[in-house]
Every structure is written in structure tokens, then in C-alpha cells.
Amino acid sequence: MSRKLTAILYAALVLVGAMGLKTLVAKHTDGSVVVSIGGAPVPPPQD
């Protein structure tokens, strides 16, 4: 049981760290896409 709780705790820590990092990096963003996978061109914003 304690190992399961440890796994959940680590998952929560990663989530908190990732969202904190995103907030830090995207502080001044205008909502544009951070990253996209693959080489396809990102479509222009829709009105």
C-alpha cells in the first residue's frame, strides 16, 4: 500500500513541477502553441 501511495505522490510532484514550469515559461505568452510534434507546419490562428 505504501508503495502505491509513493507512486501517487511522485505523480503528483511531477504534475506540480510540470505545471509550475509551464507557468514560468509561458508567463508572457499570447496563447500561442508551445510545441508541436512532427515536422508539419502549425496552422495559423483562426478568427
Added chain:
Amino acid sequence: MRLGPGHGEKGFVLGPYEYTIWFICTLLEVAVVVCAFRKNAIRRYAFLNAFMGASVLISVARYNVLHHYGFASKEYHYFYYYSDFLLTIVLYLALTSLYSHVFSELKAGQYVRLGTVVLLCGTALFSYAVVQQSSSKLVMTHFVIELSQNLYFVGLVLTYVLRAAVLKIRETRTRLIQLILSTGVYFSMSAANFAMQNLSHSRSTLFEYLPPLFGCFLPLSWAYAFWRIPEEARTVPSQLAVVPR
């Protein structure tokens, strides 16, 4: 009018640079699957190869949608973001499969799976909360984009945690280490590019030309890992120097 990839003087147009990079990236993704097949690594790294296979199929489908409806069309817009969401989910699963490889000797498979599900559900809930707060009604496309971006940052942190675990438990499988490191470099380059773009407070075309190149890096490094590094190869972990007093 802003110039850069996909932004010509006559509006939104794609030039030779975008098509060339896209084509090279797709070729490299095919190369990953071919290299893994030739080196009998398809089943061992099933999720990684599934991600590359899915990326190839989605690239072809995106080209078809682009060709039929145009770059600035709603059809391409929606298809792009929904397919990107699918790719992000598969990349997330591929990353967690690397965790399973690293912790295979500790018999921690069920805990990795539990952590994977909890983290995915947590990220989805967080994304839902963000979308609900920013608009009065839930827009599905907005949620999909938000979840993709959040999963990307989760992947970034997961890769660094995995790298720390590799160092801690003195993992020696060279190919596995190469796959983890290249994934970490890919995530880091994209995040650094985005951060620089925000810090400079300008939409420099340089920062817009770079992301497609980063997209080529991941399949290139994975293809190298499958083709050049045998599964049996081992890296000797660095030893701490013991200084006698």
C-alpha cells in the same frame, strides 16, 4: 505583415523550407521504424515505434488535408490539433514505457502504470480547470490544445526525473540511455526556444524556423540509437573518486 514559416507577403503560404523540413522529418520517422525492425527492436520498444509509426501516418494524413482544404482552412486547423493531441498521448505512453524498461529489474511495473494513469488524469483535470476558467463554455478544441501542451511539460519533467533515476540506479544499457537523453534534449530545446521567444518579447522569425528542425532531431537520434548502438552495449557508470585521508 509578419514574415516567417507559413506567413508570406500574400498571406498564409507554405514555402520550400516548410515542405522540405516536413518531408525530411517524415523520412526520418520512417527510418526509425525501419532501423528498429532491422535490429529486432520493434517489440522491445513497441511504444516508441508505435509513436513513430503513428507520426508517419498522421504526417501523410495532414498533407492530404492540407492539399485538399488549404493551410488556413478550419479543416486543417482542427485536424492538426486533434492529431497532435493523439501523438502527445502516444509519446507520453512511450516515455512511460522507458520508465518500465529502467525499473524492470525492480519489478515496479504496476507502480509505473499506476503513476502513469494518475498523472494523465491529473493533467486532464488541470487542463479542464484552466479551460473552464478562461471561457464560460467548454470548448473541446481549446481543451485538447491545453491538454497537449500540459502533457508536453509533464513529459519534459518526466524525462529529467528518469535521467536522475538512471544515474541513481547506475543503469548501464547504452541504447536505453541514448533514447532517454535524446528525448530530454528534444523537450529541452523546444521549451528553451519558446522561453527565448517570450523573453525577447518579439516574434523573431528565427524562433519560428527552429521548431520544425527540433522535430527532426528526435527521429534522427532514435534512428541512430537503433541502428548504431546494439542492445547488448553497456556504458560503465562513472565512479566517485575515493580520496584517502
